[in-house]
Amino acid sequence: MVKAVCVNGLKRPAEGAGERQAARKRRKAAGGGREPGPEEKSSCLSAALFGEDCEISRDQLYELLKFAALGKCHSAAQPSWCRIYRQSHLAGVVVIVLPEMSQLHFYQFYLQFRHLRKVFRHRFTLTPSANFLASLYGEGANPKPQNTAQGLTSTSSKSSDLKCDPIFQKYGGKKRGLTSYILTSEELNKYDYPIKGSTRWKGYVCTGCDKQRTDSSPLFGLDCEMCLTAKGNEVTYVSLVDARGQCLLNELVKPQSEVVNYRTSFSGITEEMLLPVKTSLSDIQTRLKKILPRDAVLVGHSLNNDLQALEVAELNLEMLLKAENLAEVSKKKDALQPQGCRVQQQLNEPPHLSKPCFLECLQVTGQKPLLLGRQELDSSGLCQSNLSTSNKQILQKALEDVPLSTFSIIQFSLGPENISSRLLAELCEKVGSKLTDMLTIYAGPFEENFRLKSVKKKFGKCGPIQCLTVVTETYQPYVCIQYEVLEAAQLAVESLNGAEVAGSCIKVQRPVTAAMLDCDVLIKELELDVENEGVIYVAGLKQSVTEKDLQEEFSQLKDLEMLFLPKDLQSAKHRNCCFLKFQKSQSAVDALEVINGWTLKGSKLRSRHALASGHLWRWIWQMNHSNGKQRGNIFYKKMQQLPDSEQDLKKKVKKLDNHIQKLYRSLQNNTLCVVLFPGVNSTYGSQSGLGLMGIKGDRGRSAC
Structure with a gap:
């Protein structure tokens, strides 16, 4: 029996093996990807994503997708913020969009996104957009406004989008010299x-x-x-x-x-x-x-x-x-x-004439992108647009049709019941609370006349401290220490528990809360996160140490690729820690043994494997400074059950991860896959998006 595939309302027979081979030849002739032979090297991706360099705009994302789909043979420029090697070998480009989700959702349900965090080594913060799909196509596209009654976001005008822009808010809309x-x-x-x-x-x-x-x-x-x-x-x-x-x-x-x-x-x-x-x-x-x-x-x-x-x-x-x-x-x-x-x-x-529509650029090469989702994603007639009623149906269509297209946009949906402002507010509160707990440790007991300055000096060697307070509700005083980076808190737990500090043999532990019951599991998974491979954290730097000093000091380390020195977003002064990224994981392990105990300008350095991905520094800093002071002194918290809506959302997120895993496994090697959490704009506030990307079969920079 011959199956029928619905394309723009018309039915045609599904393509067989011969037609699939012909489709691949057409893609090659159009400048698209091709399957590498046994003697050829694969395409690979390199991106220096750390700290402030991790925030990617919609134009930069457009820049990446355009080059990946068209390449130099169609005058597309190599993206300015990352690099695709051997673009002509790409077998295709697949963009997976999760429209109701943000960076906040990814880290609230981090353990549920098992496939995403173990496959995609490159991540970036994405500026949120009210009309994300239109921005994905590029200027000139004219997607049809969506029906908000169906849980879809209507298209916002350019003027309202500009008014939210920080540059617009600072300089206004009037012409200036x-x-x-x-x-x-x-x-x-x-x-x-x-x-x-x-x-x-x-x-x-x-x-x-x-x-x-x-x-x-x-x-x-x-x-x-x-x-x-x-x-x-x-x-x-x-x-x-x-x-x-x-x-x-x-x-x-x-x-x-x-x-x-x-x-x-x-x-x-x-x-x-x-x-x-x-x-x-x-x-x-x-x-x-x-x-x-x-x-x-x-x-x-x-x-x-x-x-x-x-x-x-x-x-x-x-x-x-x-x-x-x-x-x-x-x-x-x-x-x-x-x-x-x-x-x-x-x-x-x-x-409106400054940039052609992305879909039009592809059409010139003879390619017709594939768009799959629950809503009408394009009304210009430039795409094969297919509507489905469930994520399962979308996945099935994607498994059938993505191999026949050089460029595909697949949109999965959580449904309107999971995008309410109330639920977003609850998620933000939970993520902020858990983050604060993970950044916080309790040390003690101390003697009544202990010196707080000695405690601060000892624990400050593990990393930058956000706040430090004395807990007097206990029989003997304890000290609550809230750090600015996850690695510092974990390093303190690992190295100072049972140590003698300020004349007392102390215990170091994290707060006892419901959210922290799986803390050890989460720490282990963060260490195994593919984005943290080859990255180590170094603490104990003096304020007088400069980036040049660090480059000279660490230049002798084998395969050192990048050094990131975080700076306070208010004072612009560097914190007493840095991150080192190595080309090979084993080189990072070797560096840990060398750096621990290393003395730099009279200060003894401490190091461990990184926990927080490179793009999280700014986000953690903002969450820490906005919420930390309110929660820093809370020791015991009432254990609460998650509401039914969040339990349901957790199950849906796990299914989404499984859908993406199945789709990813079906892709040819050398396919660029980009997963996008576009971000959320609501009455509660704006949440940044998140992008994950990788080329299937890419073994890292050594393959480049």
Whole structure:
């Protein structure tokens, strides 16, 4: 019997083995993926996702999907925030969307998402969107507004979406001149821009840009790539463009010191590329001084780091355009549109013409994306759009049709009963409460006349402390210590339980609450999380230690890939801890043995395996500071049963994870799979989204 597959309301016979083979040939001809032969290397994905670099915008996500689906053969640019190696070998792209869910849901039901946390090694925080699918397609798409009575979110206008934007709230919607967006002297100092006259930047070369800036001052986009040498970060590549995208400088640079790590996966620079290069840093400094006019305004991403590496200082304190505002300012003024390292001037260009529809881009190549879900996902006729009434039916259709498509969007749904503001508020409260409990430990008993300062000093060696209070309700005093990172609390439990502190042999334990009964299980699963492979936590750093000091100290460690030094989001000062990411898990294990007991500037270091994924630093900090003070002193809490609605939600989440597992197993090797929790906007508040991604069969950077 021949099955029938419903496509846009018409029925056609299901494709057999011969037609499937023909479909694969069509995909190859259209520039899509192909199955690798026995001698070929697979596609692989590399992304430097740590701390603030983990927050990805909708445009950046669009950038990734466009390159993965189209590739260089259709003029799609490599994404700026990650890198796909051998894109032409991709067998396809599958995007799984969980529309009612956010980052909050993933970590509330962390243990239920067993498959997701064990398969996808790359994760990022996703800015929430009121009309996520439209943003996924790219500008120009016109999805049909959805019926809220069916549990679907209606399309919000661009104006209402802009009003929620922090840049819009700061600068307003009125047209402003260029000088309104230039950094102030306070901001320059806060973000460590090199300033002439400061002893910290002694020896730096000045650009000579000393003329007053006006709204018509010329813009220049600057970008640098660095490698790690015995000296620290040194420039290996410099690019400078003007506001029209014209390239003014595009040079490889020879580092002065011996190179420790070329950071090829991020910069694209290799040892072979630099062998014939004779251009020095001083040559680049001279050329920059000649090119830049006296009233130039520099634009860039992490421009402070680039200027430090170039050893270039500015003469005027108010000359640099804040990189974080550039993209948003560009859209609202319709004057500048950054693409990769280019800066294009698009004055008087209508906003709706700035970017073609993603679906239209695919159609040009002869591809027709597949969209599956409970709602009508597209009304433009550019997709094979199939409606189903249950997640089980969606899964069945996906298992049949995804292998025949080069680009698929699969949308599973929890249903309208699980997206209420009340339930979201309860989840937020529970996650915040459990997080606070995991960050909190109790130490004691102490003698009546013990010194709190001694306790703080001892426990501070395990990591940054949020607050510390004395518990006097007990027969002998105890101390409640709330940390800012999970690793610090766990390190204190492991290393100080039974130790002598402030003259007493103490016990160290976490709070006794219902939510903490599975704490040991959760800690173990966090350690085994695929995103934490090869990542270790290091504590005991003095405040005087700089990132350069750490790079020099740890440069001798084998296979060190990245160093992340968390900073307080209010004071911008670094905490007394850092994270090290290694290319190989065994190298991280070896580093633990070396670092434990290591002394840096008179301070003994402590380390352990990482628990919190790289994208969680900012989220944990915000949750900790907003909720921690209210819950920090609570010792015993009433054990409560979860409401029926949450119990039901837990079962549905587990089924969703099983559905995604079945779909993932059915995918061909070399398929890029992206799972998206778009985030939630409700009357209770906004919750950031979460993205997980990986290429099936990707064995990590060693395969690249």
